[in-house]
Amino acid sequence: MKKAVVLMNLGSPDSTDVKDVKRYLDEFLMDERVIDKPWLFRALLVKGIIVPFRAPKSAEAYKSIWTEKGSPLIVISEQLGDALKKEIAEPVAIAMRYGNPSPRAAFDELVKNNPDLEEVIAVPMYPHYAMSSYETAVEYAKEQHKKGGYSFKLTTIKPYYDNGDYIHALCESIRPHLESEWDHILFSYHGVPERHIYKGDVTGQHCLKVPDCCDVPSPAHQYCYRHQCWTTTKLVTQRLNIPAEKFTFSFQSRLGRDPWLQPYTAQKLAELPKEGVKKLLVVCPAFVSDCLETLEEIAVEGKETFLHNGGERFEMIPCLNVHPLWVNALAKWVGEYVSGKKEMVLEM
Numbered sequence: 001m002k003k004a005v006v007l008m009n010l011g012s013p014d015s016t017d018v019k020d021v022k023r024y025l026d027e028f029l030m031d032e033r034v035i036d037k038p039w040l041f042r043a044l045l046v047k048g049i050i051v052p053f054r055a056p057k058s059a060e061a062y063k064s065i066w067t068e069k070g071s072p073l074i075v076i077s078e079q080l081g082d083a084l085k086k087e088i089a090e091p092v093a094i095a096m097r098y099g100n101p102s103p104r105a106a107f108d109e110l111v112k113n114n115p116d117l118e119e120v121i122a123v124p125m126y127p128h129y130a131m132s133s134y135e136t137a138v139e140y141a142k143e144q145h146k147k148g149g150y151s152f153k154l155t156t157i158k159p160y161y162d163n164g165d166y167i168h169a170l171c172e173s174i175r176p177h178l179e180s181e182w183d184h185i186l187f188s189y190h191g192v193p194e195r196h197i198y199k200g201d202v203t204g205q206h207c208l209k210v211p212d213c214c215d216v217p218s219p220a221h222q223y224c225y226r227h228q229c230w231t232t233t234k235l236v237t238q239r240l241n242i243p244a245e246k247f248t249f250s251f252q253s254r255l256g257r258d259p260w261l262q263p264y265t266a267q268k269l270a271e272l273p274k275e276g277v278k279k280l281l282v283v284c285p286a287f288v289s290d291c292l293e294t295l296e297e298i299a300v301e302g303k304e305t306f307l308h309n310g311g312e313r314f315e316m317i318p319c320l321n322v323h324p325l326w327v328n329a330l331a332k333w334v335g336e337y338v339s340g341k342k343e344m345v346l347e348m
């Protein structure tokens, strides 16, 4: 049976022109899984306030990280696709939730080159489940698959925040940085509004309600972004023998005034030097590809905050990007599925 792989990432604007950034932010923030407010309220907020005010600033930020080949997130996704093609027999394409290339473009390209295609395995470039990342990417791919009337079946890889191969790749990408001088390591994850965590709690009474909710077993964990981020942090720090007093777990990129998951990264970056942390390592495991949020928000703005508040050394650990162990993990999951193992896939 002929199978293919689509790596699904978030997407970037087509260029750093304000009009392209506006179009991208509009598509992104009008997604009801990102800003989960009634359509009219969302439209007034996004089109009337957020996009006009944010786009010029975002365009400047994108300019500061843009490469000759385009947005780092897209370029790295393409490089990862190319690296994976060398390891597996199945064709590979990339697709973005917002902007280009769209899932339809990826599906059309695969069908054109493989008319006998019977199944596409979608691999979300998100280790953790969140309504605003993993869920929207998967649901959009399903919607586009249905709309396109394709004859192939669509299958999805599950969130892999605790998968041994993913954790191994992440640990080995961090390990060389532990050889430099450091006092503390910050695990900074993209944040989400607390409201999204309550919404995803299938028990209605666990997440952010029970003390130490992320460590207390619950069926809520299947859809709990905080639990999944915390589990990645625990597994990595245990495996790398990093004691509790040497690491911090935090959330970045808050948008708007609603409470988001805490502690906030920016606050921690300002506080840590005052607690005696002078040499800091930072890793962002919610992102598998470097992007605006790692290269600008953390590596530039975050570094400035840390140094301005008394920090002396700030070292950013790159995302997995095209790390050979990450490519191996993806190749292994695809290979296992192709040979009949269903562990890594969601049944749809």
Ligand SMILES: C=CC1=C(C)c2cc3[nH]c(cc4nc(cc5[nH]c(cc1n2)c(C)c5CCC(=O)O)C(CCC(=O)O)=C4C)c(C)c3C=C
Binding pocket: 010, 011, 012, 013, 025, 033, 034, 035, 054, 058, 071, 073, 126, 130, 132, 133, 190, 191, 192, 193, 253, 255, 286, 287, 290, 291, 292, 293
């Ligand atoms: C890791 C997964 C992500 C989650 C969860 C997520 C939630 C989320 N994001 C916003 C708003 C913005 N995010 C922006 C950029 C951005 N977000 C992610 C990933 C997650 N977002 C990535 C990989 C990127 C970088 C894209 C790139 O091109 O490099 C932006 C745009 C940039 C900016 O203006 O700052 C916005 C806006 C919300 C509101 C949200 C949850 C509700």
Ligand SMILES: [Fe+2]
Binding pocket: 190, 253
């Ligand atoms: Fe985001």
Ligand SMILES: [Fe+2]
Binding pocket: 206, 207, 208, 213, 214, 220, 221, 224, 225, 226, 227
């Ligand atoms: Fe939870």
